[in-house]
Amino acid sequence: MEFVIISGISGAGKSRAADILEDLNFYCVDNLPVALIPRFAELCLATDQYERVALVTDVRGGQDSFAQLFSALDEMRTMGCSYKILFVDASIETLVRRYKETRRRHPLDPDGRGLEEAIRREKKLLMPVRDRANYIVDTSGLTLGQLQRKLYQLFMPAQASDNPIHVNVVSYGFKYGIPMDSDLVFDVRYLPNPFYLKELRELSGMDAPVKDFVFSHPQAVEFMRHLENMVKFLLPMYIEEGKPSLTISIGCTGGKHRSVAIAQALTECIAAHSYQVETIHRDLEKGRHGSG
Secondary structure, three states, X not given: OEEEEEEEOOOOOHHHHHHHHHHOOOEEEEOXXXXXXXXXXXXXXXXXXXXXXXXXXXXXXXXXXXXXXXXXXXXXXXXXXXXXXXXXXXXXXXXXXXXXXXXXXXXXXXXXXOHHHHHHHHHHHOHHHHHHOOEEEEOOOOXXXXXXHHHHHHHOOXXXXXXXOEEEEEEEEHHHOOOOOOOEEEEXXXXXOHHHOHHHHOOOOOOHHHXXXXXXXXXXXXXXXXXXXXXXXXXXXXXXXXXXXXXXEEEEOOOOOHHHHHHHHHHHHHHHOOOEEEEEEOOOOHHHHOOO
């Protein structure tokens, strides 16, 4: 079992870090009382229910909680439960700006009288935790996407962290409605329809004769060239923005022929560039008796 303790300076991005780890299949618990950490770890070990766990702890537990934290972590080691500490930090200037923008109160400055001094006190208070951290991430100049990539590099295998976005390519029929979770929608109803050829009508875009028919037309080949180039251009931009998943929907009339063939071709292109990609033919079975 993998245990990660997330700590750090208030406003530096601990909650963001926990959200990203949650996307990486960590079970995340925020502000669990320090005294309960060994019991929680014991429960996880006994039930074997969680393979990856992340616990967020900070000054909300009180200024004496970090001595208790180290004691709890030592107890975890005696139980045979290893852990890593992720410390999230940021510059004083960055933290002051973030608090001014969000208008939140610093936990060590409840009266709002001395924000900068409160940040300095917190940094000093958390220095022992920072010194024991396995990973220190300074978020001062990071976008959400950059923070995501850093954590993917730390907590995912290298081959899985290179392109931290999951792409869903969905074929569908317009007669059944556009998929609600679409990010990008493309209409291929302008392409010649295999439905009107008797020998292709009962086949689908998964079958070679239909695929050959669709891509025998120059407009389909040209469309795929533009679509592939656009997707290859956009995916790094979405990663930079920290988008964890992207749904690209390809639609024809019934979701059986043209959209399926195009979706399959796009999936192969995306996979060839080492992105995680999945194909969903939403209306393929519905389209068995409808136009494609």
